[in-house]
Amino acid sequence: MCGAMRLRVVALLLATATGAGAQSESLPPDSRCPRGLSPFSTPFCSELVAVPDLPGATGMMELRPVRSPFGVAVTPDGRLRTRIVLHVSSLPRPDSLGPYRRYVAWAYTITMDEELRLGVVTNGRNDVGEVPYEPFRVLIAAEGVRPAPARTGKLVLRATSPSALLLAHRDAVMNLTGRATVAGDRVSADEHAGHDMGGGWEMPPGDPRIAPMAMPHMTPGTPPFLPDSTGRLVTDARPREVVTLEDGDTLRLRAGLVRRTIGSRVFVMYGYNGQYPGPLVRVERGTEVVVMFKNDLDLPSTVHWHGLRLDNRFDGVPDLTQDPVAPGDSFVYRLRFPDVGVFWYHPHIREDLQQELGLYGNILVAARRAGERVPVNREEVLAIDDFLLGGEGAVPLGRDVPTHALMGRFGNVLLVNGEPDYALSVQAGEVVRFYLTNVANTRTFNLRIPGARLKLVGSDLGDYEREEWVESVPIAPAERYVVEAMFARAGTYALVNGVQWLDHMMGTFHAVEDTLGRVIVSPTPVRRSYASAFGQLRAHPEASSELSKLRAMALRPVDHTLTSGLKVRNVSPLVMMMLTGMAVPVDWNDGMPMMNWPLTGSEISWYLRDERGAENMDIAWRFRVGDVVRIRLVNDAASLHAMAHPIHFHGQRFAVIERNGVPNDNMVWKDTALLPAGETMDILLELTNPGTWMAHCHIAEHLGTGMMLTFVVEQ
Numbered sequence: 001m002c003g004a005m006r007l008r009v010v011a012l013l014l015a016t017a018t019g020a021g022a023q024s025e026s027l028p029p030d031s032r033c034p035r036g037l038s039p040f041s042t043p044f045c046s047e048l049v050a051v052p053d054l055p056g057a058t059g060m061m062e063l064r065p066v067r068s069p070f071g072v073a074v075t076p077d078g079r080l081r082t083r084i085v086l087h088v089s090s091l092p093r094p095d096s097l098g099p100y101r102r103y104v105a106w107a108y109t110i111t112m113d114e115e116l117r118l119g120v121v122t123n124g125r126n127d128v129g130e131v132p133y134e135p136f137r138v139l140i141a142a143e144g145v146r147p148a149p150a151r152t153g154k155l156v157l158r159a160t161s162p163s164a165l166l167l168a169h170r171d172a173v174m175n176l177t178g179r180a181t182v183a184g185d186r187v188s189a190d191e192h193a194g195h196d197m198g199g200g201w202e203m204p205p206g207d208p209r210i211a212p213m214a215m216p217h218m219t220p221g222t223p224p225f226l227p228d229s230t231g232r233l234v235t236d237a238r239p240r241e242v243v244t245l246e247d248g249d250t251l252r253l254r255a256g257l258v259r260r261t262i263g264s265r266v267f268v269m270y271g272y273n274g275q276y277p278g279p280l281v282r283v284e285r286g287t288e289v290v291v292m293f294k295n296d297l298d299l300p301s302t303v304h305w306h307g308l309r310l311d312n313r314f315d316g317v318p319d320l321t322q323d324p325v326a327p328g329d330s331f332v333y334r335l336r337f338p339d340v341g342v343f344w345y346h347p348h349i350r351e352d353l354q355q356e357l358g359l360y361g362n363i364l365v366a367a368r369r370a371g372e373r374v375p376v377n378r379e380e381v382l383a384i385d386d387f388l389l390g391g392e393g394a395v396p397l398g399r400d401v402p403t404h405a406l407m408g409r410f411g412n413v414l415l416v417n418g419e420p421d422y423a424l425s426v427q428a429g430e431v432v433r434f435y436l437t438n439v440a441n442t443r444t445f446n447l448r449i450p451g452a453r454l455k456l457v458g459s460d461l462g463d464y465e466r467e468e469w470v471e472s473v474p475i476a477p478a479e480r481y482v483v484e485a486m487f488a489r490a491g492t493y494a495l496v497n498g499v500q501w502l503d504h505m506m507g508t509f510h511a512v513e514d515t516l517g518r519v520i521v522s523p524t525p526v527r528r529s530y531a532s533a534f535g536q537l538r539a540h541p542e543a544s545s546e547l548s549k550l551r552a553m554a555l556r557p558v559d560h561t562l563t564s565g566l567k568v569r570n571v572s573p574l575v576m577m578m579l580t581g582m583a584v585p586v587d588w589n590d591g592m593p594m595m596n597w598p599l600t601g602s603e604i605s606w607y608l609r610d611e612r613g614a615e616n617m618d619i620a621w622r623f624r625v626g627d628v629v630r631i632r633l634v635n636d637a638a639s640l641h642a643m644a645h646p647i648h649f650h651g652q653r654f655a656v657i658e659r660n661g662v663p664n665d666n667m668v669w670k671d672t673a674l675l676p677a678g679e680t681m682d683i684l685l686e687l688t689n690p691g692t693w694m695a696h697c698h699i700a701e702h703l704g705t706g707m708m709l710t711f712v713v714e715q
Helices: 003-018 162-177 541-551 573-579 700-704
Strands: 045-050 058-065 082-089 102-109 115-121 124-130 136-143 154-160 196-198 234-236 242-244 250-262 265-272 280-284 288-295 304-306 330-336 341-346 361-366 378-387 413-416 422-428 430-438 445-448 453-459 462-470 473-475 480-487 491-503 508-525 560-568 604-610 620-624 628-635 645-649 653-659 672-675 680-686 691-697 708-714
Touching: 045 082, 058 154, 082 102, 082 115, 082 136, 115 124, 162 508, 341 430, 341 480, 361 378, 361 430, 378 422, 413 508, 422 430, 430 473, 462 541, 473 480, 480 508, 541 653, 560 573, 604 691, 604 708, 672 680, 691 700
Parallel strands: 234 250, 242 280, 250 288, 280 361, 378 430, 422 508, 560 628, 620 708
Antiparallel strands: 045 058, 045 154, 058 082, 082 124, 102 115, 102 136, 136 154, 250 265, 288 330, 304 341, 341 361, 378 413, 430 480, 445 473, 445 491, 453 462, 453 480, 491 508, 560 604, 628 680, 645 672, 645 691, 653 680, 691 708
16 A cells, blocks of 8 residues: 555544544533544544434534542543433434334444443433443434333444544554554563663563554663662662651651662662651651751752642752752751641652652651541551563663653552562451552552452542542552551452553553552451441541632632643654554553653653743743632643643642532642543642742653743742
């Protein structure tokens, strides 16, 4: 097939998969489906196409996200939950088509081997519920009077989920490469690892669960980097210690090189105080402490105290709030803790590198007054991470700029508190409060404990207005969630990450479940039971009192808008084809690792653009202490390779008041919130801290390409 013919085929495939150019007169003002759809417009809309003998019938299939206390609503296995809304117009009376009395919508898998009756459809808006498939098809047929277990009547309209565009994208890339089998070239991890690509790079290991596209001539355009231990002290890493600080106390914190064992391999990484993670700091709200930081790394560093509303000069942002701390130098931080919650600390220089190699730790801030939170049998603080291992040890990072700049660096080993096999022993009937922090560079987890009931209590800076039962906890990089679990019976409970992996080259999704650890429950019953308290869902009056003031501002106009997007330079046509595809709201895995790895901050620029067109560090917002501003965050699905971004504001707190036009009915104070691709999120940012602060995407590699801005809060 000639090149021009291939491109015409590609265009036809893309238009067919998205319903390009669709129009529907029945769309209400709140619909997320634009008039005149074009390829890649949105991951939430498809055209309802009429059969040839009913050309007048039209419609759109809209996927509306389900309400969730998290940034995204998913099933326990990580499938995006959406309600299907069918906007239909110009359907004739069903009896005009034959012996029919109603129209019925049916859902199918993409291969049509499973069928689900959704419900009766009429002209206008039809909310027909959720579809348990991905990707899927919806058919509307004229049926008889009695509900039938299977479709038997005349087909009138049909639609395919937007995610099916990935199949057309796969075929397009296969045609353009001129290799019909490119998507099926599966390469094992053993074949990938140790393959010298030149320039000191080795190809990262592949994953047998997806079909990577071989790109043998692409390597990162930066030298590889791993810690240099020459002439430096390297200590054997030890597990995290707990440090309780009182008002006026001092903590000495040293960043240095450590010798770590993950699995059966030993190599040099970074650590705070020789520990993994760094020390768990416990303080009470209202405490002020001093941290004497010493940098014994082979690179400059700082410490950012994530989520703390502290004095600006101690925020740890290089060249903004302080100078970088050179190797061998020190810096004194003075911290205050005005909020109850779970916080964490990490570098703010080359996060993609230093955080990946082990520099992170947690801070747990407790209330001064007893009884502010229902008692439990124990509390566990868990830092959830991943790490990328190759054949010889850690896969090198970019010396000058981040690698994996497109999607971020996904690891192939999942860690809890630095260990690949977390274990916790409890007694039957215990209620455990888990403080969860996602410290990974880019991976969003979907955590659950099969067999244990989970109660969502709090997030970044405190409690929700009311507690909720949840089946799983989707948690993006830098987010924190507080959940309680009751282990009623003896046995072993797995802590699992259940997600939907995208095989980008095959255009398919696969349910993948990885075990991060175990909770071993002994048959000995716990001496003191909190089962009765656990069984109740409580409201949190203090949180409601504070947040209700924000709810009163929910109708105010938007003050600023930030839209996310991607720019590229100096990339091949094949890479551009791979980047031009339907977005999925959340990427649970690296679906095209052989392309993500070699793209660096020299080729990739992620941006935040405000309503005036200014981008990243050219944005110049100014506020005053006491202001509350409404900011609309928009994740443009039509951007090149749109993907979810966890957005973090330094030194302040905010509440998500609306997602996709739907008000939030259970708010919590946040400093980081996930913005899925194609979605809109409105926040109210409370300005309490004077100074010059940063806001950015907390995917470490995206920050490394410049996806950040500063804003000034004047006294």
